[in-house]
Amino acid sequence: MASPEIEALTQALARLPGLGPRSARRAVLHLLKKREAALGPLLSALTAVEERLTTCSVCGNVDTIDPCGVCADPRRDSRALCVVEEVADLWALDRSRLFPGRFHVLGGRLSALEGIRPEDLAIDSLVRRIEAGGIDEVVLAMNATLEGQTTAHYIAERIERFPIRVTQLAHGLPVGGELDYLDEGTLAQALRARRPVS
Amino acid sequence: MASPEIEALTQALARLPGLGPRSARRAVLHLLKKREAALGPLLSALTAVEERLTTCSVCGNVDTIDPCGVCADPRRDSRALCVVEEVADLWALDRSRLFPGRFHVLGGRLSALEGIRPEDLAIDSLVRRIEAGGIDEVVLAMNATLEGQTTAHYIAERIERFPIRVTQLAHGLPVGGELDYLDEGTLAQALRARRPVS
Known part of the structure; x- marks a missing residue:
């Protein structure tokens, strides 16, 4: 009423x-x-x-200024570029303050099911950013999903011709993760990527 | 950032x-x-x-019109008045469509602890509404808390001189309530108000 x-x-x-x-x-x-x-x-x-409200013309972040606050921050290392699927991922990584470089938002992930192809994502603009030079490392920070990893592989192939380091986030046990409660996929990843005890 | x-x-x-x-x-x-x-x-x-946004000058509901949509609704029974603590309670009862009458919002409950006295609540205006006549029944729909019940008793005393029926919501087991999980207070109420099996 x-x-x-x-x-x-x-x-x-x-x-x-x-x-x-x-x-x-x-x-x-x-x-x-x-x-x-x-x-x-x-x-x-x-x-x-x-x-x-506007979209950053450099990285695809949403902000009230263009270039966005992250791209415009002179304290950030312009030689390292972290590629993420969504703006939410950029914010999550930015909040953690663990990555000192800049970002590139794809705007999604490749998906045969949803019909999302490379040209639907900001991949060409990523290649152009790398082509323009000044970048040493590209971190592919896709989600640890099938589609995220497919996207990461596709991008890795697209940029392998550049003389830069291409890395991706480690997969394994989350902090506090108990083996008993983890899915088999995570366990398999953690086992495959096992390291010597330092 | x-x-x-x-x-x-x-x-x-x-x-x-x-x-x-x-x-x-x-x-x-x-x-x-x-x-x-x-x-x-x-x-x-x-x-x-x-x-x-405005406050209904009749019942204390918040709405974008004054009198509010509930008070202005001609299909409602103007002879029954339901007194509630807060606007949220009015909305909850109104949503259930179980009460066909009108409402009166006190704007809180008596509380010695918080220093809320009768004059801080819309009790005088309630008495004036009843005095104006045309009301047969007042339902005291306070919360089943100590303060809610204190408020209900106080109001019941204030309006006992009027020739109207004053009722209050039944207390007892909530629908789906399992004895094992209910607090002692509820059990005591349910036991005290027990009825013959019909």
């Missing part, structure tokens, strides 16, 4: 990942009750992002 | 109940990727609510 405006807001929030109809309703109630403290800030933050 | 605008949006979303920093980031990424399908609708829904 809520008004159409409140109903529309509930539905828009319910479509966010992590929120269902129930939690969206709770969120709306929170916004209605905390008009000054919650609704106002969310509205202005959303407006600011909507107005300035 | 996200821009200040994106960071502000993430923080505004993370403050919603049900979303933490992690899921807020996922939600933001979703919004950034689905600019047309998600960001736009959410922004316009939020703007519409922000512009029109």
Whole structure:
């Protein structure tokens, strides 16, 4: 029985990942009750992002500036390039602060099933970035899925003619992973890539 | 490394109940990727609510019209009045479509601990609504907490001089509740209010 405006807001929030109809309703109630403290800030933050949202013309990151904050950061090592499937992966790696270089977002992964071909991904622009020079290492940070690994192999072949180091993320036991609970694929990877005890 | 605008949006979303920093980031990424399908609708829904948001001068519900949609609905039985603590409770009862009457939102519960006294709640306006006449039954639908029940008793005393039926929600086993997992308080209530098998 809520008004159409409140109903529309509930539905828009319910479509966010992590929120269902129930939690969206709770969120709306929170916004209605905390008009000054919650609704106002969310509205202005959303407006600011909507107005300035853009895709980085260099790496494919989404940001409010172009080139994006990562590409524009002079402290980053421009000689190392980390290739990821999605913007979310870039953010996850960037949050960990473990990779000091720059990124390249493919915008997806090769998938015969979904009909996603190389020309649907930002692979040509990756090759052009490498061609332009100044890059020593390309880290292929695809997901450890069949499609992610297919994509990594395809890219590795496309760029093998360049005199650069091409690496990919290690596969194996996750930190805290208990053998008993891990899938066979992970166990197989961990066994295959076993190393001498140092 | 996200821009200040994106960071502000993430923080505004993370403050919603049900979303933490992690899921807020996922939600933001979703919004950034689905600019047309998600960001736009959410922004316009939020703007519409922000512009029109108001509190119902009759019952205390939040809505975009005053009197609210529930109070203005001519199909509702104006002789039955359900008193609830919060707008969320009104919405929950309204969703269930089990109560055909109107509502009255107290805006909280009496609490010695939090220093919430009768004059801090919409109790005087409730008494005035009953005084104005036309009401046969008042359902006290407070939470089954100590403070909720204190509030219900207080209100029952305040309105006992009116020739109306004052009822409260039944307490007992929730549907699907297993004795083994229920707290002693619920068991005690269920036992005390036991009924002959019909």
